[in-house]
Amino acid sequence: MTWVTKSTAAPDSTTILRGLSSRRRVPVGSAIYNRLLETLYDEAAALDERRFDDWVAMLAKDLVYQAPIRLTRTGANKDRDVMRTMFHLDEDYGSILMRTGRLQKSAWAEDPPSRCRRFVTNVRAGETDAPGEYEVVSYLFLERSRGDNPHNEHMTAERRDVWREVDGAYVLSRREIIVDQSVLGMSNFAVFL
Amino acid sequence: MLQHASLVLRDGTSLDDLIMRDTNEVSLRVMTDEELYGHEMERIFAKTWLLLGHESEIPKAGDFIVRDMAEDNVIVARDRDGSVNVSLNVCPHRGMRVCLGEAGNKPIHQCIYHGWAFKPNGDFIGAPIEKEKMHGNNVDKASLNLRKARVHLYGGLIFATWNVDGPSFDEYLGDIKYYMDQLFCRTDSGLELLGPPQRFVLPCNWKVPGEQSGSDGFHTLTLHRSLMEGGVMGGTAETIYDQAPGMYGVDVSCVGGHSLRCLEAEKTFKMFADVPFEGKSTEERLNLLTPPGITKEMIPQLFRNLSADQVEQLANIPPQVGGMFPNVLIAFIFAPRTDGGSSGALTLHTYMPKGPNQVEFINYIFAEKDAPEQMKRDMLQNSIQATGTSGTIEQDDADVWPVIMRNARGAVSKGITLKYQALHGHERPEGWKGEGLLYPGFTKDDTQWNWWLAYHKLMSEA
Numbered sequence: 001m002t003w004v005t006k007s008t009a010a011p012d013s014t015t016i017l018r019g020l021s022s023r024r025r026v027p028v029g030s031a032i033y034n035r036l037l038e039t040l041y042d043e044a045a046a047l048d049e050r051r052f053d054d055w056v057a058m059l060a061k062d063l064v065y066q067a068p069i070r071l072t073r074t075g076a077n078k079d080r081d082v083m084r085t086m087f088h089l090d091e092d093y094g095s096i097l098m099r100t101g102r103l104q105k106s107a108w109a110e111d112p113p114s115r116c117r118r119f120v121t122n123v124r125a126g127e128t129d130a131p132g133e134y135e136v137v138s139y140l141f142l143e144r145s146r147g148d149n150p151h152n153e154h155m156t157a158e159r160r161d162v163w164r165e166v167d168g169a170y171v172l173s174r175r176e177i178i179v180d181q182s183v184l185g186m187s188n189f190a191v192f193l
Numbered sequence: 194m195l196q197h198a199s200l201v202l203r204d205g206t207s208l209d210d211l212i213m214r215d216t217n218e219v220s221l222r223v224m225t226d227e228e229l230y231g232h233e234m235e236r237i238f239a240k241t242w243l244l245l246g247h248e249s250e251i252p253k254a255g256d257f258i259v260r261d262m263a264e265d266n267v268i269v270a271r272d273r274d275g276s277v278n279v280s281l282n283v284c285p286h287r288g289m290r291v292c293l294g295e296a297g298n299k300p301i302h303q304c305i306y307h308g309w310a311f312k313p314n315g316d317f318i319g320a321p322i323e324k325e326k327m328h329g330n331n332v333d334k335a336s337l338n339l340r341k342a343r344v345h346l347y348g349g350l351i352f353a354t355w356n357v358d359g360p361s362f363d364e365y366l367g368d369i370k371y372y373m374d375q376l377f378c379r380t381d382s383g384l385e386l387l388g389p390p391q392r393f394v395l396p397c398n399w400k401v402p403g404e405q406s407g408s409d410g411f412h413t414l415t416l417h418r419s420l421m422e423g424g425v426m427g428g429t430a431e432t433i434y435d436q437a438p439g440m441y442g443v444d445v446s447c448v449g450g451h452s453l454r455c456l457e458a459e460k461t462f463k464m465f466a467d468v469p470f471e472g473k474s475t476e477e478r479l480n481l482l483t484p485p486g487i488t489k490e491m492i493p494q495l496f497r498n499l500s501a502d503q504v505e506q507l508a509n510i511p512p513q514v515g516g517m518f519p520n521v522l523i524a525f526i527f528a529p530r531t532d533g534g535s536s537g538a539l540t541l542h543t544y545m546p547k548g549p550n551q552v553e554f555i556n557y558i559f560a561e562k563d564a565p566e567q568m569k570r571d572m573l574q575n576s577i578q579a580t581g582t583s584g585t586i587e588q589d590d591a592d593v594w595p596v597i598m599r600n601a602r603g604a605v606s607k608g609i610t611l612k613y614q615a616l617h618g619h620e621r622p623e624g625w626k627g628e629g630l631l632y633p634g635f636t637k638d639d640t641q642w643n644w645w646l647a648y649h650k651l652m653s654e655a
Binding site: 067089102106110147 | 247252293297386389390391395396423574578581583588589595596
């Protein structure tokens with residue numbers, strides 16, 4: 001997961017990369033896997049319950065948090081559909097603080113707040129070259145209820161994370177959210193993914 | 194004397210009953226009426242110029258993107274001669290989409306249904322099994338081209354219209370062109386789109402965001418209160434209504450319904466640091482506060498590409514936000530960063546109708562092509578964090594519009610009128626150089642009312 005340095009609208013720069021890239025798996029059911037899974041569940045609960053201070057405490061100061069856009073492609077390029085030059089979210093630790101700070105004040109998009117339920121599944125983990133850092137890939141299914149509208153908005157995505165062990169707990173240092181829609185059906189991303 | 198509108202709906206309601214030109218009101222019913230929507234598609238979206246993208250998306254021969262002109266899907270492709278072509282993405286054989294991808298490069302577009310093939314400029318090449326003449330026995334091949342729209346490039350922006358014999362693009366822009374040029378035609382290399390647009394749909398009629406794009410400045414104080422709380426627009430949470438940051442300037446507009454809000458640079462600059470402009474030359478002022486997206490090194494380019502009067506305006510009271518009728522929003526704004534930078538944000542949105550109850554919000558994010566890579570990177574982040582899908586400004590807009598839409602369905606509620614009665618009236622400020630309809634002082638309803646008058650005019654013409 002590299003920082004974008006070259007911007008372009010031409011679709012040639014789309015990339016295939018998705019899923020788990022590490023070849024050294026952290027086996028399902030192992031102690032580390034269980035602790036990583038627990039961390040993902042705790043994170044989802046903090047966000048669903050709008051405990052943003054608890055969530056920010058789970059973030060590394062060098063966080064890179066991005067949601068690239070998806071394109072519909074055909075033929076030889078049919079799998080080159082993740083456009084890493086344009087994003088729905090393009091954040092660092094400072095901008096996340098700006099966003100969570102805003103949510104405490106006049107952020108009408110979340111006041112009244114959405115009722116969210118984040119379902120995290122298909123968790124796969126692998127070791128990275130840095131000791132204590134793990135690549136964790138998961139599926140996210142987000143159900144979001146707004147006001148008195150009986151129809152939820154929903155969103156599915158793959159999340160490619162790097163979690164780093166610091167003082168016996170894991171902090172999130174990288175997250176790439178690969179959404180499945182080329183045209184989002186959710187009216188905004190005023191919630192975190 | 195107001196000219197009588199020719200449009201009458203099946204229940205006897207006339208356009209003048211919906212757009213009340215004597216009292217400056219608009220019936221909320223216009224947001225939900227399906228019959229009216231049908232007329233809008235024919236009288237507005239099949240007639241006027243529409244923004245489809247930027248030529249930096251299709252740099253090479255054969256490059257294409259697929260976009261919408263309201264509910265008509267089109268292929269925007271660059272041909273071998275370098276021309277940009279817009280063709281209806283509907284096979285004239287059986288009505289299938291000819292191009293199913295969203296972007297790519299193809300020398301030939303072949304329909305996957307029966308194999309009819311077309312050039313990037315929309316010309317029909319042929320159907321498979323040439324000797325069997327599957328395109329027809331005595332049919333002229335030229336009559337089987339994809340339906341072609343008229344194209345105009347403006348500052349690299351791709352505009353198209355089905356009104357092949359209608360007004361030119363310059364006529365369409367009218368008096369607002371002088372001001373738009375200050376944003377889109379000011380540098381040697383022009384703008385560059387930083388990536389394919391963000392796209393998302395909102396459950397509301399296109400006119401809900403559309404009328405706001407007619408330079409609704411007033412909503413910023415309340416709906417976008419978090420800008421003041423966050424210190425992005427000057428003032429503090431306690432003094433928002435006393436200081437009214439960003440509300441005073443000159444709103445410019447024209448009979449075509451386009452508009453821009455011009456805000457005094459000196460006042461904007463005070464949000465960053467208190468340095469007076471008095472006694473300083475145009476060039477010195479530009480150096481003190483470079484327009485959003487422009488570096489100090491690029492300032493000589495402004496003098497090369499614009500008139501002295503235009504550069505002077507860009508230095509003193511630059512256009513910041515506004516729109517092009519019917520469905521383009523412009524935000525070329527100062528955007529202070531948490532790291533102390535102020536590279537700005539340059540974005541355009543189109544609000545494409547998808548039925549009476551749905552609109553697609555398409556967010557195009559730009560930088561000047563000659564800007565350094567790090568500045569482009571910063572500006573991408575500025576735009577994403579302020580506008581579009583997740584932007585902290587436009588999250589709040591996206592939350593309001595669908596609620597207005599739900600209200601508009603009520604039997605009683607749809608009779609409520611939208612009010613545009615806070616009017617200043619055209620007034621030319623002393624020493625003002627540009628043409629158009631001018632509204633100095635506090636931002637009022639004039640420009641948005643002009644948007645509705647432009648709507649009324651097009652809807653009156655069959």
